[in-house]
Amino acid sequence: MGLDVENIRKDFPILSETVNGEPLVYLDNASSSQKPLAVIEAINNFYKTTNSNVHRGVHSLSQRATTAYEATREKVRAFINANLEHEIIFTRGTTESINLLAATLGKGHVHQGDEIVISEMEHHSNIVPWQLLCEETGAVLKVIPINNKGEITEESYRNVINESTKIVAICHVSNTLGTINSIKAIIDYAHEFGALTVIDGAQAPAHIPVDVQQLNCDFYCFSAHKMYGPTGIGILYGKETLLDELPPYHGGGNMIENVTFAKTTYNKLPHKFEAGTPNIAGGIGLGAAIDYIQSIAYEDIGKYEDELTKYGREQLSSISNLRFIGDAADKSAVFSFVIDGIHPLDLGTILDQQGIAVRTGHHCTQPLMDKFEIPGTVRASFAFYNTLGEVDRLVNGINKAVAMLSR
Amino acid sequence: MLSIDKIQDEIIADFGIFDDWMGKYEHLIDFGSSLPLIDDKYKLDENLIKGCQSKVWLNTEMKDDKVIFSADSDAVITKGLVGLMVHVLSNQTPEAIVNADLYFIDKIGLKDHLSPNRSNGLLSMIKQMKLFALGYTLKK
Ligand SMILES: Cc1ncc(COP(=O)(O)O)c(C=O)c1O
Numbered sequence: 001m002g003l004d005v006e007n008i009r010k011d012f013p014i015l016s017e018t019v020n021g022e023p024l025v026y027l028d029n030a031s032s033s034q035k036p037l038a039v040i041e042a043i044n045n046f047y048k049t050t051n052s053n054v055h056r057g058v059h060s061l062s063q064r065a066t067t068a069y070e071a072t073r074e075k076v077r078a079f080i081n082a083n084l085e086h087e088i089i090f091t092r093g094t095t096e097s098i099n100l101l102a103a104t105l106g107k108g109h110v111h112q113g114d115e116i117v118i119s120e121m122e123h124h125s126n127i128v129p130w131q132l133l134c135e136e137t138g139a140v141l142k143v144i145p146i147n148n149k150g151e152i153t154e155e156s157y158r159n160v161i162n163e164s165t166k167i168v169a170i171c172h173v174s175n176t177l178g179t180i181n182s183i184k185a186i187i188d189y190a191h192e193f194g195a196l197t198v199i200d201g202a203q204a205p206a207h208i209p210v211d212v213q214q215l216n217c218d219f220y221c222f223s224a225h226k227m228y229g230p231t232g233i234g235i236l237y238g239k240e241t242l243l244d245e246l247p248p249y250h251g252g253g254n255m256i257e258n259v260t261f262a263k264t265t266y267n268k269l270p271h272k273f274e275a276g277t278p279n280i281a282g283g284i285g286l287g288a289a290i291d292y293i294q295s296i297a298y299e300d301i302g303k304y305e306d307e308l309t310k311y312g313r314e315q316l317s318s319i320s321n322l323r324f325i326g327d328a329a330d331k332s333a334v335f336s337f338v339i340d341g342i343h344p345l346d347l348g349t350i351l352d353q354q355g356i357a358v359r360t361g362h363h364c365t366q367p368l369m370d371k372f373e374i375p376g377t378v379r380a381s382f383a384f385y386n387t388l389g390e391v392d393r394l395v396n397g398i399n400k401a402v403a404m405l406s407r
Numbered sequence: 408m409l410s411i412d413k414i415q416d417e418i419i420a421d422f423g424i425f426d427d428w429m430g431k432y433e434h435l436i437d438f439g440s441s442l443p444l445i446d447d448k449y450k451l452d453e454n455l456i457k458g459c460q461s462k463v464w465l466n467t468e469m470k471d472d473k474v475i476f477s478a479d480s481d482a483v484i485t486k487g488l489v490g491l492m493v494h495v496l497s498n499q500t501p502e503a504i505v506n507a508d509l510y511f512i513d514k515i516g517l518k519d520h521l522s523p524n525r526s527n528g529l530l531s532m533i534k535q536m537k538l539f540a541l542g543y544t545l546k547k
Contacts, residue, residue, distance in 0.1 A: 020428070343482035345460045350484075353428050361460045376460060404433055405483055407440075 003296065003304040008385050011036040011292075015385060022355025025390045025397075030175045030334055030381035031359055032225045033206055035289070039229055042288035043281045054280055055254055055271070069280050072287035073270070079290045080220065081211040082237055086269040089243070090278055093234035094202040095125040097221035098169070100236060100273065101198055102129035104246040105167065109196070112138035114166040117195070119144040119152055119181075120371055121174045124364040126200040130169060139166065146371070150177035150326035157186050165195040172210070173203035176363040176379065177326025178334030180208065187217050196242070202226055206383065207305055207332045209298040212237050224282065228383075229289030233282030236273070243269050250275040301384045308382050308391065309333040315395045319402070325377050333382035336363070339398075342405050344378045350401035351378075356394055408473075411503055414495050415511035422515035431516060432484065439487030442494075445479040456535060459528025461485040467539045473498050474540055478532065488520055488529050496536055504540035509533065 009015050012034045017024045026034060046068065052059070054066040076088045091097045110116070116130050116139050134141050144160045146152055152170070161168060168190040173180050187197045201222040204210055212220050219242070223234040238246075248255055248266055252275035257265040266272045293301075312335055316322060321340040339347065348360035361376040362369045369376060380394055409417075425431045449466035456463040461482035468475045476497040480486040495511065496504050512518055520529055 343461055343485075345482045346484045350432065353432065375462075404429065404436065407433065407436060 003300040003384060005304065005385065005387055008296070009387075011038070012385055013037060013040070019355040019357070020353050025356040025386075025393050027380040027382060027386065027390070027394060028357045028359050029206070029383040029386075030203060030226070030363075030379065032231065033228050033383050034385070035228055035230065035285075036292050038292050039285045039288045043230060043285045046281045046284045050284075051281075053277055065280060068287075069278070069283045072283045072290075075287045075290045076235055076237075079205070079210075079294070080235075080237060081213050083213060084240055087237055087240050087243065089236040089238065089270045089273045090283060091221075091234045091236050091273075092232055092279070093223035093225070094200060094221045095223075095234075097219075097234055097236035098125055098198065098200065099129045100249045101219055101221075101238075102133040104249055105196070106133045106136055107247050108245075110137045110139050110166050113164070114139040115142050115162070115164040116140070117142045117144060117157075117160055117165050117168045117170075117190075119157075119170050120146045121150065121152075121177055121179065121365065121368050122169070122171055123175055123200065123202065124366070125202075126169055126171060126198075127367070130167070143367075144170075146179075149328050150174065150179045151328045152179075152181055152186070154182075154185065157189065161186075161190055161193060161195065163193055165190065165193050167196050167198060169198040169200065171200040171203065173201075173207070173332050174326065174365075175203050175334070175381075176336050176365045176368055176377070177328060178331045178336070178381075179326060179328040180204075180330040180332055182330075183217070184215055187215055191216070203332065203334075205293075208302065218242055224286040224289060227289055228292055230279075230282045230285035233279045233286055240269065243273070248272050248275070252276045254278075296384065304384055305333045305382065308386060308388065311388050312380070312382065312391045312394075315391050316398075319395065319398055322398075325372050325374065333386075334379065335381075336377040336379045338374055338377055339402060342402060344376045346405050347378050347398065347401050350404060351394075351397050354393075354397045354400065356397045358394075408498055411495055411499055411507045415509070415514075418491060418495070418511050419514045428516075435487035435491075435517070436483050437487075438494075439480075439483055439490045442490045444486070444490060444493070445477040449477065450479065456528045456531045459485075459531065461528065463489055463528040463532055465489075465532055465535055467536075469543065472500060474501055474504055474536075474543065476536060480528075485528065488517065489532060492529070492532060492536065501540040501543040505537055505544060507537075 014034050050065050052061040052065045054069050073085050073088045077085045142160050144157045172183055190197050196218045198219045199217045201220050206227040218239055220237040225231040255267050255272055255275040257267050322337050325336040344360040351358055359379045445464055450464050454464045454466050461480050463480045465478045476493045478489045478493050480489050
């Protein structure tokens with residue numbers, strides 16, 4: 001039947017806001033997406049009817065909260081087609097998931113002289129934790145270069161991954177360029193050398209389906225807030241055997257089996273990695289976000305977003321002196337661009353005056369900006385609730401801004 | 408030399424002519440581009456204000472007990488804002504600068520630009536200007 005965008009927009013209350021007197025055009029979805037009423041209400045209802053701590057109470061309310069929270073774990077498992085429910089670890093988000101891995105892999109899996117491979121398009125969250133790990137262990141960070149269109153070619157990763165590679169950490173979809181990487185091929189190649197694969201999936205599940213068994217990745221990280229769920233909760237998926245091998249990350253309540261001053265034993269997966277009271281309401285909100293995405297279906301989301309991407313590319317191309325940063329063949333609805341002689345911050349400011357929310361700057365990918373020798377870009381990132389009409393608003397908005405700014 | 412408040416009132420009157428944001432921003436951009444802002448020899452990294460998406464250079468000198476500011480930016484809206492600040496605060500005594508209440512930004516409807524997360528560096532620049540003036544009053 002296809003995606004009915006006008007009906008979908010009604011599910012997102014914020015989309016009817018006005019900003020600076022104009023109807024909001026929200027094109028900063030790669031930073032954080034908006035939330036449907038179903039998610040907002042799930043969180044609201046939790047606090048109204050179910051709130052209490054999880055995993056510890058004998059009383060009914062606590063059991064109700066635990067059941068609701070744990071139901072999300074099963075939803076996430078099915079959502080990314082993991083084999084086992086306890087392979088799903090709740091974290092604060094992608095950043096914490098990657099830090100957890102870097103910290104725990106550092107205790108045994110990585111040694112002096114080992115190589116950790118990332119790519120030139122990584123978010124700071126998938127660079128800095130590995131740099132910290134390298135500093136701690138004497139391992140060496142290796143970077144897969146990208147081509148001018150913003151793609152990782154087969155040749156480029158084959159040149160970098162080798163017998164010394166212990167970890168390959170790559171994004172599924174680039175937040176700055178929109179490039180959808182052929183991660184399956186990279187994962188398979190890394191495995192030929194016995195390397196572990198960590199996928200930064202922050203930008204993927206809002207747009208494309210993820211199947212961790214098909215990908216055969218060892219770890220997959222993502223954040224709820226970029227896929228229509230709440231902030232402060234995210235996922236670390238890991239293969240059971242690997243998660244079992246890793247030492248705990250944070251110590252505290254919930255992650256233990258038995259504590260004595262002489263010796264503490266740790267809880268089983270997933271609790272071993274979930275110290276302290278978790279973000280219970282967030283977990284329930286994430287469950288509602290998954291239900292929401294599945295009620296629309298990826299097939300329709302994909303078709304509709306492809307249409308947005310195609311139209312957006314065409315229309316933006318009509319603007320003179322506009323240069324896309326990232327123009328990959330396989331790409332999600334993210335446009336990063338610069339316009340000769342115009343500072344991204346100025347352009348973003350004038351677009352904001354017209355009610356159009358974009359992001360400007362380096363998008364937490366400074367090394368990528370260095371590669372393209374630019375200080376930053378303007379980035380318009382779309383979601384399935386954006387419309388072709390909003391592409392027109394963006395293009396008109398840019399034209400108006402360019403006229404003002406190049407006086 | 409006009410007092411800081413007199414200059415602010417003039418700016419408020421100038422901007423008062425425009426009743427829409429476009430006119431206001433165009434005036435701001437024109438204001439920035441009409442000013443010879445900073446000598447290229449002062450566009451040094453040590454004169455860069457940190458933490459902004461646009462580059463902002465600020466140079467400070469003392470002349471006859473007055474503080475002379477010059478500044479520039481690579482973004483034109485920031486340059487307009489920076490230009491206004493220089494126009495208001497330059498060539499004043501350190502005491503006047505330290506005590507200045509910069510109400511004009513709010514009155515001309517550009518207060519949003521002073522929010523700390525605006526990343527245009529304006530707030531840091533004002534802090535820097537006041538710090539320099541404060542340093543000078545303490546030295547005296
Ligand atoms: C590709 C990528 N990786 C990691 C992150 C970090 O995600 P979070 O801030 O939710 O932890 C982001 C978010 O901007 C991202 O886009």
